[in-house]
Amino acid sequence: MLSKTYCYGLKGIEGFPVTVEVNISKGDYKLELVGLPDVAVKESIERIRSAIINSFLRFPLNHITINLAPADKKKEGPAFDLPIALSLLASSSQISIEKLQNFVILGELSLSGDVRKITGLLPILISALKEGFNKFIIPKENEIEASFISGIEVYSVKNLKQAVDFINGEENLEPIQCRSYQNLLSTPISTAYDFKNIKGQRSAKRALEIAAAGGHNVLMIGPPGTGKTLLAKSFASILPEMTFNEALEVTKIHSVAGELDLKQGIIVNRPVRTPHHSATLPSLTGGGSNAKPGEISLAHNGVLFLDELPEYERKTLETLRQPLEDGTITVARSKQTVTYPANFILIASMNPCPCGYYGSKIKQCSCTPTQIHKYLNKLSGPLMDRIDLHVEVDNITYDEITADTTAETSAEIRKRVNFARNIQRNRFKSSSQHCNSEMNPVQTKKFCKLDASSELIIKQAFENLSLSARAYDKILKVARTIADLEGEEIIKTSHLAEALQYRGLDQKYWK
Ligand SMILES: Nc1ncnc2c1ncn2[C@@H]1O[C@H](COP(=O)(O)OP(=O)(O)OP(=O)(O)O)[C@@H](O)[C@H]1O
Ligand SMILES: [Mg+2]
Structure with a gap:
């Protein structure tokens, strides 16, 4: 029987969706794992087998094929343990195939069946939310990390058995409450x-x-x-x-x-x-x-x-x-x-x-x-x-x-x-900038306008201090900040003069 669920991989700080497919067909026991898994994912089979048996569930002993799609992206880390385990249980009729498909599932398994924390949960949730996924099963230990994202339904589980009972409707779990960042x-x-x-x-x-x-x-x-x-x-x-x-x-x-x-x-x-x-x-x-x-x-x-x-x-x-x-x-x-x-x-x-x-x-x-x-x-x-x-x-x-x-x-x-x-x-x-130092050339031109006397000062400094174009830009941005500290909209000569003063050491030490 074929079952399917979703998990997420990471590339840098961006998550990408991975479909976990498990097919169990008749025949002697044989297990194939395909879809560019790394060593940790390959090793997961031994953890999953032990976790299933120690949770008093049945590990299927037929011809099992596990596919992690898309095949061209490398799957790393142990976060795939839980979705693979649950998919195996669905394909062997121990949990509902339909309900399993509703979730993105993430978690490492211990040999005893406990669900362990994963790294990178927050970037995964943010990426998954953008892709339209909104129901998640995650490790209990990661629950606070997930709680600052609104607009998603996240269930946290302590162990494999709890995840199985939840999907089968035998245990009711409340979605985790959203926390306010402002309060912190x-x-x-x-x-x-x-x-x-x-x-x-x-x-x-x-x-x-x-x-x-x-x-x-x-x-x-x-x-x-x-x-x-x-x-x-x-x-x-x-x-x-x-x-x-x-x-x-x-x-x-x-x-x-x-x-x-x-x-x-x-x-x-x-x-x-x-x-x-x-x-x-x-x-x-x-x-x-x-x-x-x-x-x-x-x-x-x-x-x-x-x-x-x-x-x-x-x-x-x-x-x-x-x-x-x-x-x-x-x-x-x-x-x-x-x-x-x-x-x-x-x-x-x-x-x-x-x-x-x-x-x-x-x-x-x-x-x-x-x-x-x-x-x-x-x-x-x-x-x-x-x-x-x-x-x-x-x-x-x-x-x-x-x-x-x-x-x-x-x-x-x-x-x-x-x-x-x-x-x-x-x-x-x-725009994407947070502060003055991040201004691009267009913004610098727009927000760092100088009056005639300031222009004269910076012109003289540019020649006397042999400034580079970058240093020129940086002086304007610093002057902008000094004006902001005073709540001034216009950059005044005094702001510019102070900004220039922080470039004087080149002359003393690096002349
Ligand atoms: N301006 C100061 N006000 C109060 N305490 C000071 C001051 N400057 C130095 N100290 C005291 O001297 C100690 C050493 O200062 P610090 O390590 O910051 O010096 P430094 O300039 O980094 O020296 P170095 O060039 O040797 O690294 C500080 O921990 C502090 O106790
Ligand atoms: Mg020091």
């Missing part, structure tokens, strides 16, 4: 680091506020112990709230990577990733045999913090050029390529030379000019050009360290950042 936003960001604990460093704090507001990249350069790492660690506390769509984008990637906290189900706070300089290239960019997303994709809509930037291999840093430009990374793997989103704010910090004191006001640098040159040139021109805000973090004074007054709290700064982001959301409501 009221929880304050939990971080041990707050800007109120950072003394002095007003210009670095200001640069980070602009970066958070408009999604711009920052390089902090300065002597040891001035608070660069501390500032970067505190950055998460001023990041703007994520919209539901941004949260879904982030959660999809973390779900595929198997990094999602299933008790929370959706990621509410922007991710902050801090890969060490010894991290391998595939761990940063993604890849490996199953092309999982890497650190830069896990940082999507959040922050990639690279501390001690020159310590990273040049090859690693150069790999960041494409994602910094396009907001995506393409991971090549055998026979196919997968593209993941990788739109992050880069926060980088470094000393200006090997001893750390080049340009310092308080201590003499002991490096030779060649050493300094070599150190600074670990960062290529194209990479520097992609960093919008260059800021010097110098030593603070004794009075600043010992001052009793506490600085502004992160919560206060975050209010301004959220205010500026809301203006941007309005600006880009009919």
Whole structure:
């Protein structure tokens, strides 16, 4: 007898439908699995057999053919266990063939028949919803992850027997309740680091506020112990709230990577990733045999913090050029390529030379000019050009360290950042951009108009600082963000002058 049900496979963060067909015909026991299954899917037969027997159901001992269609797409992972098992039971008249066809079924089976969690459920549900599927049977452990999607009927099961009883109408299951994302936003960001604990460093704090507001990249350069790492660690506390769509984008990637906290189900706070300089290239960019997303994709809509930037291999840093430009990374793997989103704010910090004191006001640098040159040139021109805000973090004074007054709290700064982001959301409501740094050339032209005096200033700067066309664009976008922080519709000369100031370090260090 022939039965059919539906499951989903994954390519990157997009799901594709898979029809699971099982035919059982008379004859001695023989089992064929066709339709480009990978090793994990092939191994599933042993798990399925054991799970069926241990659930006190009958494993058919005839000629079984299992087909996973379409045949030209590789089927990976163990999520096919449950639909194959249920289809086998339908083909051997143990459950209703008609009812089974109504569902998309996903789940790994244990030998005892328990249904185990799968990775990538959220992207699968979103893709399936677009294709018109609306009834799902999923593992109990994944139920919170599924609960933020409305307009679908999702049933979660603990084990194979429960799925069988549900389909046969012997056990009544309620579809899982939809949860509200907005309710989660009221929880304050939990971080041990707050800007109120950072003394002095007003210009670095200001640069980070602009970066958070408009999604711009920052390089902090300065002597040891001035608070660069501390500032970067505190950055998460001023990041703007994520919209539901941004949260879904982030959660999809973390779900595929198997990094999602299933008790929370959706990621509410922007991710902050801090890969060490010894991290391998595939761990940063993604890849490996199953092309999982890497650190830069896990940082999507959040922050990639690279501390001690020159310590990273040049090859690693150069790999960041494409994602910094396009907001995506393409991971090549055998026979196919997968593209993941990788739109992050880069926060980088470094000393200006090997001893750390080049340009310092308080201590003499002991490096030779060649050493300094070599150190600074670990960062290529194209990479520097992609960093919008260059800021010097110098030593603070004794009075600043010992001052009793506490600085502004992160919560206060975050209010301004959220205010500026809301203006941007309005600006880009009919396009795919989230913030100023993502503007395309047409949008930059439209939203970053300058008056005559500002044009003169930027013209002079362009010639004096030998700016590239990209740097020119980036200055306009930063100026737009500074104006947004003030709630100004027009970019004024003061906004532009401040934006230009964050490009001055090229002249001091990389001249
Ligand atoms: N501006 C500051 N306000 C308060 N504490 C500070 C400040 N700067 C540094 N500190 C203290 O010094 C410690 C070291 O600072 P941090 O690690 O941020 O320095 P750094 O600039 O990253 O140095 P390095 O270049 O050596 O990495 C911090 O953990 C903090 O305790
Ligand atoms: Mg540091």
